[in-house]
Amino acid sequence: MSNQPTQAINEFRSNSSFDTDLMTCFIRGGPENVRNHRAAVTRVEKALGLDDSWKLPPQYGEQNRSEQLLQGINASRVMLRDQNDHGHELFHHRTYNYQLANAGAFNQSLVIFLPCLQYLASPEQAAEWIPKVRSGAITGTYAQTELGHGTFVRGLETTATYDREADEFIIHSPTTASTKFWPGSLGFASSHTVTMAQLQIDGKNHGVHAFLTQIRSLEDWKPLGGIELGDIGLKFGYNAVDNGYLRFNHFRIPRTAMLDRHAQVLPGGKYVSRGDLTAMYAIMLKLRSIIVNGVPYNLAQALTIATRYSVIRTQGLGPNGLLAIEIPILQYKSQHFRILTLIAKSYAGLLVGRNLEAEVSVYLVQLTKGDHSNSGYMHVVCAGYKAWASQLCADGADDARRLCGGQGYLAMSGLPDIVTHLHGTPTFEGENYVLWQQVFRYLFKCTQQLDSGGRIPKSMRYIADGFQEYSSGNGRSSIGLKCTAHGRDFLDPIVQLSFYRHRSLRLIFATSAKINRDTTDKEPTTAANAWNRHMMSIIDAARAHIEYTGLEAIYAQLSAIPDEYAMLRLVLDRLMNLYSLSTIINPYTTAGITFAEDGYLSFSQLEDIRGLADELLGQLYFDAVALTDAWDFSDASLASAIGCYDGDAYERLLSWTRQLPINMKANKNDGVFVPAWRGIIQPMMDGLKVEAKL
Amino acid sequence: MSNQPTQAINEFRSNSSFDTDLMTCFIRGGPENVRNHRAAVTRVEKALGLDDSWKLPPQYGEQNRSEQLLQGINASRVMLRDQNDHGHELFHHRTYNYQLANAGAFNQSLVIFLPCLQYLASPEQAAEWIPKVRSGAITGTYAQTELGHGTFVRGLETTATYDREADEFIIHSPTTASTKFWPGSLGFASSHTVTMAQLQIDGKNHGVHAFLTQIRSLEDWKPLGGIELGDIGLKFGYNAVDNGYLRFNHFRIPRTAMLDRHAQVLPGGKYVSRGDLTAMYAIMLKLRSIIVNGVPYNLAQALTIATRYSVIRTQGLGPNGLLAIEIPILQYKSQHFRILTLIAKSYAGLLVGRNLEAEVSVYLVQLTKGDHSNSGYMHVVCAGYKAWASQLCADGADDARRLCGGQGYLAMSGLPDIVTHLHGTPTFEGENYVLWQQVFRYLFKCTQQLDSGGRIPKSMRYIADGFQEYSSGNGRSSIGLKCTAHGRDFLDPIVQLSFYRHRSLRLIFATSAKINRDTTDKEPTTAANAWNRHMMSIIDAARAHIEYTGLEAIYAQLSAIPDEYAMLRLVLDRLMNLYSLSTIINPYTTAGITFAEDGYLSFSQLEDIRGLADELLGQLYFDAVALTDAWDFSDASLASAIGCYDGDAYERLLSWTRQLPINMKANKNDGVFVPAWRGIIQPMMDGLKVEAKL
Incomplete structure (x- = not known):
């Protein structure tokens, strides 16, 4: 039984029109990249105990919110360590399982916090702080979004008021809506933030500026006095990271904590602008290009699962029930059309992303030379492709999930997690509808x-x-x-x-x-x-x-x-x-x-x-199987009972089902889920008399 | 601060063009229905401790799989009890929070198992079993779908082989793919199933028939010998119910356990067909019409949340940034267009569902008179509207989620749960692409x-x-x-x-x-x-x-x-x-x-x-607010921090966030999430030396 699905998949593999390994090299930028990436992913998966595809991945078991978060923080630690030990940056923009950087607890520090220092700090500030970030001695995130304020930065309410006598800024959250809300890793994993706040001097508002703010003690990790913070709870996806909230109660930081490459407050309160802030856009553009380059991988993950499943799954007697035997669902044109056009979109995303990356690189070099002439155009390009790619891939992955029918609805298919991860991308780093309007402007x-x-x-x-x-x-x-x-x-x-x-x-x-x-x-x-x-x-x-x-x-x-x-x-x-x-x-x-x-x-x-x-x-x-194989996703990175390379969907799904802790525990009690039976069902059957509160 | 949002919402309420209460009566079928339903929902919410909208709903806290399921089974018990105590059937087709019947652990018994007996059992069988189902003395579900077989019923692999000597059927799962997989409440909440299996007599296959099968002891709830079963784990949605798996190992049932209204096996093995099985379709049609009637409520729930939030949320300086103050996001035409056209779809679904319900009622009466002339047409109508309504509402609710930006991505918005619930409906009770083909056929x-x-x-x-x-x-x-x-x-x-x-x-x-x-x-x-x-x-x-x-x-x-x-x-x-x-x-x-x-x-x-x-x-x-108010959803049934009637989204969201167990626990430890700090972050900062496995 078990080798039938493998045969079905291998029939596709042996009939593909191109060299899959060569395509992998094309996708991943050459054979050396392929080798290095495989090695790094293998090390991380092994360290996390995910290297046996017949073993139930822990996230499908009994984790509550705290345990999900712990698993995520630990995975982030393992990736960081692998980078340090082996001298690479392969997990900067994508985690070992291809989620975007902001899904990794310590990635915020490198992908957002660090660039903020690079672009916004004065040379003196940079010299002091950047080495600490790189070494991991401090971890940081970027605190812009507030409960009541998102894309429209000028609307932020958090204030940084200059106190002349103490020569300090007082950071304060004056309203509920001004609570910092959503920054990744803010809940429990960051010691510092770059806090965006309205600069006030002598009652005059100088607009939003960036302040380097230590929020936790490095000794015992306790929030400093005047800081309230924590997790914002379960989300549609991204549950391995502690998106957080943060309130300031007249929290004091030194005057020198304002990142002052572009504007400075002198002792005594004189405000000096040193030039325009367009460099700030460079960070945003870079982040958006990372999204454009990242999301096709997630779509391709979903399609790898859906394609393999569509080859091994048979159903129905052919179109209009006209044949004598059940056929693979991929043969039905509705399935065939959707799978292949989605695969085409994943490659379209890859190529667009590659083109964009090249444009962004050129632009960033121009910027360092003080040439801002391309800024308007590049802003539009990055905004537009971010909106395009994020929606394309989120919608596409969800269709891939639907293509797997009931099994795609199971957490163990791996698809819900991929889909919900992608569904974050149309919203963050600029809501797509806002971005489209910016493009048209x-x-x-x-x-x-x-x-x-x-x-x-x-x-x-x-x-x-x-x-x-x-x-x-x-x-x-x-x-x-x-x-x-x-x-x-x-x-x-x-x-x-x-x-x-x-x-x-x-x-x-x-x-x-x-x-x-x-x-x-x-x-x-x-x-x-x-x-x-x-x-x-x-x-x-x-x-x-x-x-x-x-x-x-x-x-x-x-x-x-x-x-x-x-x-x-x-x-x-x-x-x-x-x-x-x-x-x-x-x-x-x-x-x-x-x-x-x-x-x-x-x-x-x-x-x-x-x-x-x-x-x-x-x-x-x-070519369908080879076109998805070529993305080179390991079984562990897909975490899918129905999408593994060998195609053995039913055996693995049954095996993982049997390993579910709720079933293992029930089996120890002769097949009874005791709290449900004792607490609810038995008394109910005895006359529906139970009053037990759960 | 806190009454600003209420004012914004009330401005809409007082400017609506129609009487909201009258619309509620129109939607719910008259004032008496409205009163009865409100009273029942209020009782259930109170019994479940959900009646304070400032209290964090438990599902947003620290529940693992087992705890989710326990909460769901308990809620189902409370609904069943309310129905018994107050003599109504208001929760038959929809739970107290408007999920479809199959989201309630004991609803399967009444909505699927019971009709199977009504349509497929002989009068003698019906007389024996139906009272037990109605009283709750046994709980049942319908076991058709297998791991490898869904919509195509003839492809089922489970066998029921007649053993002449014992005068019994031997139910058996011959392959992994034949494992029963997906039936609701099968994991832990059902004592019986109607099992669909290939009837085999003397080596001859008579096709798929229905067998009443006891799977658990009513004494101690243990699975009977020859039965393996359990939960199929976390799903995209529907996590309050124990969709399950079931394997038979040469499991014996008496010959009289075959539901024999339409076909019978006589002692000795003679097979007698008593007529056609089209009555079976009646169950399917009814279930599909329940879906068509149910999903507009879920879309309307999502829109109630999204509309209220769109009125109180201000963002940006108007279209193209041309105004001087921030305006409610509903004023932006992209938001306005999407919200109102989606509201229009929810009402379209309501009216189509009402029309269909009337047609189905007429048809079911015809059927009882032996008039099958409308069966082909009614099959198409129910299949088509099921495909139409389920996709319309699933896509619409997801767009409602996106309309709430980052907040819509939070579990506490209530939207992810509504969306994922709806995303089940295009797949179950006939996969939509299959249904569209049947319509065209x-x-x-x-x-x-x-x-x-x-x-x-x-x-x-x-x-x-x-x-x-x-x-x-x-x-x-x-x-x-x-x-x-x-x-x-x-x-x-x-x-x-x-x-x-x-x-x-x-x-x-x-x-x-x-x-x-x-x-x-x-x-x-x-x-x-x-x-x-x-x-x-x-x-x-x-x-x-x-x-x-x-x-x-x-x-x-x-x-x-x-x-x-x-x-x-x-x-x-x-x-x-x-x-x-x-x-x-x-x-x-x-x-x-x-x-x-x-x-x-x-x-x-x-x-x-x-x-x-x-x-x-x-x-x-x-009219946007009144058109969603009119559906009459209680705050508890929405379980949304951003969608309550009073519009106080930010205060409630911050309050719920502070109540998250992970934050409450951290606060007891001076704001530190101890396992993350001690186990991961502190050692990592001490030189990234930790080896601790989680």
Whole structure:
């Protein structure tokens, strides 16, 4: 029985069209990275006792909130130690099981707290504090978000009031809504924070500044006087980390604790600005690019599980019940379509992320040279791709979960944890709807520049190119334009890019025109109403822009693929064709109607596209397992009874079920869950008389 | 501070356009129902100690799996007792906190096990067993699903082999995949099951039959010899119930334990069929209609929380940052659009469910008279609406969660539990993708009947009416048809129904034609391939059909609204107009492109629709709170720190946070989470030397 599933999976493995190991190298950036990463993951899994895939992972047992957190903090310790012992940074941006950095208790210290010091501290401050962070002598986090205030930083209420006599700042939480809430690792794992607070001097507000704040004693870890803090409890996901709350009660810190690279308060209270704060954006951009690069891994994890399960799971007598035997569920086109188009999205995310990482690197170098000219553009790029990738991957992973039916609903499938982890990403580091509006704000400014005969950044050239054709007639001049491609033309990236570009330009110019039309006077309220009235179009336009530039990035990456990976071009081309074409006709595409509503693509062209997508699905069918294997996830990192490499889903699921502590304990009592029987069921059956409170 | 949010909410309450209490009566079926339900819920909440909304609900604290389950079983006991003491059945289909029946440990016994006996047992069996179930002397569940077998019943592997000498059946689980897996309350709360197994007599398989099986001793609750069973562990949701597994090892039951209303095995092994098994469908139909009627409540719960929070939460300086003060997030059109269109969906679900319930009642009466003529149609209706409602509400509740930003990600918001509960519904009682195919199978048969000049059931008349216009030209004859409405015409239900009908007919006939075209010979494989090739279109067509008939049902309900609710027509009309129109232009509509791809609706008509939807959103803005209040959810049933009636989200969230056991315990240790500090952090800081295993 047990080797049947392995045979089914191996049939796929042996029929794949490409070299899986080579693809792994492509995904992970070369064979040395693959080796190092495997070795590090193996060491950590062994240290955590997770190296036997037949053993029930502890999180599926009887952990309460405290135990979940302890397991998470311990895992973070083990990763930190592995990095120190072996001199690498492989777990900086992703944990050993591919969760984003902010899921690791001590990662906040390296990924957020440290960069704050690097960008915001003066050289003297940096010299004092950075070595302590690096060595782990102190652990820190970034305390910005408050109970009542998120993305809108100027709205923060925490105050830092300068006390001239003591030459100190008094940090205070004046209201309930000003309670710091959500920072990762704040509850119990951090000794310090960078606290964002409104700087007040002599009753004057100088706006939000950053203050290095010690919150716990390094001797005994007790919160310092004037500090109240703790955990914010169970969350949808991220339960291995202690997102926390923090209240200040007239808490005093020295004047020199203000991070003063960009602004300083001199003894006596004179406020000196040393320049602009755009460097602060660099941290945010970097964090967003980490998200864009991270989330495709989580989607791919979910798909690794769903693909393997879809191959070994048989169900029903074929389409419309027309066959004589049960067939693997992957053969049903609804399953096949969803799995393969989702796999295509995971690779699309990978390639977009890689392109973005390169752009961010260039930009960060520019910044160190004082060149801020690209800041507006890079802000939009990172905001837009963060919104795009986080939603794409969260929704995709949830669909992967649904693709596993009842088993995907089990914690032991590993899918709920992956899904809920991803569902955090559309919200944190800039809520997606806010980000989409920021993207469009930039696009809108571009159209205004063009309207007034001005120039726009060359990175936005396609908008300038489209200005003549798309801007007249109140942005409706494009209605009536028709795509001239047909049949196999749609496999040509240039053709694909042309209708993504058309859609983006049409929506940008038409939406801008609507806003301009409704902004009838110079009153801010009128302008706000005009913007608000067309908000849904604004979001569609912003998304269309990012989907167009994202597709450009994907094909740019494929065109520049290094020679050693040339053998992968065929399958990657197919996959990106599938991504690009299926996005148009996938029932779940957000705002899919915008591809068709203006008649640019005719019904018969859409039918051509459906036909080609179907053809690509056929070509990629036997690649499904290899395309997910190639991400190289260990069994332990998936923590899935139904998604292990060997495909032995049912045996492992039954084995893990038998190992559940509640069952082990009941078995010791002859199969009875004693508290339920004695406390509830037996008395109930004796006349429903029980009054016992639980 | 604390009364600001209440003021903000009350501003909405006092500006609503209708009488909230009257709407509550409309939703709950009259004032007496409202009173009785409130009284019952209040009693149960009090008995469970949940009546103080400032007290942290226990599930947000430190519960492990066993404790979650105990709390759930106890709550189920309290509900059962309240029903017995007060002579009502209010918690049969929904728990006190509006979860579906299958979330209650003892509800399985009444909602699934009992109907099995009613429909499948002979009169003698029924007389023996039904009183015991009703009194609670035995508790039962329905054991169909196996580890390897779900929706496809014929694939079940559990065997019931007749042993002539002993005159018994031997129930056996021959493989791992045959393990019964998933039945609710199976783990620890049931004494009996109706076990579905392949009946084997003298080596001949007679197909799947139902066997009444005692699995636990009523004396000491121990599993009987030959039975292995237990819990299947943590799930995405539904953690208050013990979904379980069950293995039979040559387990013997008397011959008379086969439920023999429809088929019997005589002493000696003669198999007698007494008629068809369609009555079995009645149970399934009823369960599906319970789901359709139940899930809108859960969506409404999520929206009650999200709406209240969106009114009290302020963020940002208005659209595009153009205003001088922070405004409630509900004012942002993206939030406003999503909240109100989701509220419209919850009411759409309510009205569709009500219509369906009436149809099911009529059908069940027909069945008792032996009239099975409506079975095919009713199967499709229940399958289709189950797929539609479960997905609508699961997706909608998840969007409600996202609408609350970071706070929606907290367990204490109450939203994760509502969302994960709903996410079970697309999978159980028929996986939605399977159901959509069953719906289309029926539609396809209708088109085949029409093709061959036959007649179809009069409930499908619109398909017969559309035959001439839509079936020719290989189903493409409708391409080129144009909607002639414009402007305010689109507020007319008849106009709205016309384009929902057009879309449905176009997709049904075009998809049928494609399948016929590709079914080039009589080989089952060819037919299966043809079906498979067009599966995505099949699902779109099935959904379009259900969305059309659903809209018909909605307007039928509104037209027949009782006089005493006439005052509600204005707001309900607005709401259903919004539902109907926004479905077309909502970016998240599944297969939204199918409204536009054939040019039936022109771009300018779509812009008209967008304008009208925006107008409706404006008219309904101040009704948002009242429309959710009207569902009459108690604070305890929402279990939400951010969604209570008084709107005091921040104070309550901080209060609950301080009550978290992990924080209470740390506070007793001067603010230190001792196991983390002593076991992990302190040693780590002392040189990362710790080896302690957790």
